Amino acid sequence: MSKVEPVVVIHGGAWAIPEKICDASRNGVKLAARKAYEIVKSGGSALDAVEAAVILLENEPVFDAGKGSCLNAAGEIEMDASIMDGTSLKAGAIAAVTNINNPISLARMVMEKTDHCLLVGEGANMFAKECNVPSVDPSTLITEDCLEEWKTFQKYKSAVDSLINSLTIGHDTVGAVVMDCNGRIAAATSTGGITGKRVGRVGDSPLIGTGTFAIDEIGGVSCTGHGESIIKICLAKHVICLMENGMNAQNAVEQSLQFMNSRVKGAGGAICISASGEAAFHFTTERMAWAIAKANVLSWGLDPNEHNTEMMS
Template sequence: MKTVIVVHGGAWAIPDDISKASVDGVKNAARAGSVILRNGGSALDAVEKAVRTLEDDPVFDAGHGAVLNTNGEVELDAIIMDGGTLAAGAVSSVRNIANPVTLARAVMEKTDHVMLTDRGANLFAESIGFPSTATDALVTENERKEWEKFKKYIVGVKELFNPKWGHDTVGAVALDSLGNVACATSTGGIRNKMVGRVGDSPIIGAGGYADNRSGAVSCTGHGEAILKVTLARLILFHMEQGKTAREAALTSLQYMVERVNGGGGAIVVSPTGDWAAKFNTERMAWAAVEGEVLSYGLNPQEDCKETFQSK
C-alpha cells in the first residue's frame, strides 16, 4: 500500500522574510517523516518525527521558536493520535520542553490518561527522565523584541489573531504501508496570550484527530474558533459522508468562517491516501510526500512538485 505524509507550518500571513525558510522547513519535515514510512515504519513514528523536526526549527512557533505569554513565559501544547487504536496523548501549558510532541506520546504510552497539563505535565516529564530545556534556549531574539512591543498594551483574542502576527502551529498527518493513519500537532500558542491559555492544538477533535475508518487531520489557525467547531472531527465527519479530503477541508473551513468568523487551515489524509492541504488565511506553509513526488506550497492554489530524494 502507498504511503503518504503531509505537514504544515501554520496558517497565517507569513511574511516574505521568512517565507522561504518556512517552505524549506516543511519540506525537510515531510522528507524526514517519509523516510520512516519508506522503511516500513508506522504513521505514528512518521508524524512524531516530522513534528519534532518542525519543533527544532526556530522559524516555527513550536518548541524552539515558541512565542511568549503575557508574563514572558513559554507555554507549549501538543497532541499525537494513532488512528488504529484511537490511542492519544496530549500536553498543554508545558514549560522547558523542546519537543512537546514526544512528551505527548509518552503520556499516551506510559500513563492511563490522555492529557496532562502545566505543572503536572512537567512533573511527569521529570519522573520519566524527559530532557528539560532552559526557556532562553527556546526563545529567539526576534520573539523577545516582538513580545516587548506587544506587552505594552492589552488586546483581546481576536486582535491577537491578527493574521500578520505569528501563530504558526505545526502539524503532520500520515498513512503507513499497513493502512494506519496518525496525526500530530504542536504549538507555542499566540504571542502575549493569557497565562494558562490553551487553544485547539492539544484538544482531540479540534487541533487533531486520527481514525483508520475515516482519516487523519491536523489543524492550524484561530484556536478559539477551531475549538468551537471541533474542526478536525468536522472534516472527518464530511469525509465519512463521502466527500474527498479536499472537499471536506474546504467545506469545514467555510463553515468555521460562517459560524464564528475563524481563519485557519488543515492537512488531511484518508485511509486510501487521498490527501489535501487547505487554508483560508493569506498563506500556509505545507509539504507532502506521496511516492516519488514531494509537493509543497505557501500561497493559495500553489502546488509545486519535485522528485523526492531521501537523505
C-alpha cells in the same frame, strides 16, 4: 511487503507569514515531509513518522512550536502538543508545558505510559521528570523574533482588539498526518500558541478531535489557525464527520474551514489524509506552509495557488 502506498502531509502553520521567513518555512516543511516519508517508505509506522516530522519542526526556530514558541502575556513560553494513533484511537497530549525541547515526544509518552490522554501544567512537567525527559532552561527556547513580537504586543495590548489583530502578531503551529504501508494513519500537532495569550491559555492543538484526530477507517487531520475558532466548531472531528458521510478529503477540509469562517468568523488551515490515501490541505489565512510526499513526489507551497513539485528518489 507494502500493501499500501504511503502518504505524508505536513503544515507549518496558517497565518500571515512575513516575507522574511517564507523560504525558511518552505524548507522546514519540505525537510519534515522527506523525513516522515523515509520512515514509512522503509516500513516504519505512521506514529514514528509524525513524531519525527514534528520534532524537526519543533527544533526549527522559524515555526511556533518547541524552540521559537510565542511568548504569553507574562513573557513566558507555554507549549501544547498532541498525537493520535488512528488504529487504536490511543491519544496523548500535553498543554502549558514550559521547559522541554520536544513537546510532541512528551505527548507520545502520555499516550504510551499513562492511562490518560491529556496532562497539563505542573503535572505534565512532573510526568516529564518521571520519564527522564531533560528539562531545559526556558530561555533557550526563546528566539529574538519572538521577543520582538512580544514587545510589540506589550506596546499595543491596551489598544483596541482591531489594532492588535491588524498586526501580524502570533504565528501558529506545526502538524503532520501520515499513512504508512499498512494503511495505519497517525496525526500530530504542536504549538507555542499565540503571542500575548493569557498564562494557562490552551488552544486547539493539544485537544483530540479539535486540533488533531486520526481514525484508520476514515482519515487523519491536523489543524492550525485561530485556536479559539477551531475549538468552537471542533474542527478536526468536523472534517472527519464530513468524510464519514462520503465527502472526499479536499472537499471536507474546504467545507469545514468555510463553515468555521461563516459560523464563528475564524480563519485557519487543515491538512488531511483519507482512508483511501487522498492527501488534502486548505487554508483561509493569507499563507500556510505545506508539503505532501506521495508516490516519490514531493509537493509544497505557501502562497495561495503556489504549487511546486520535485522527484524524491
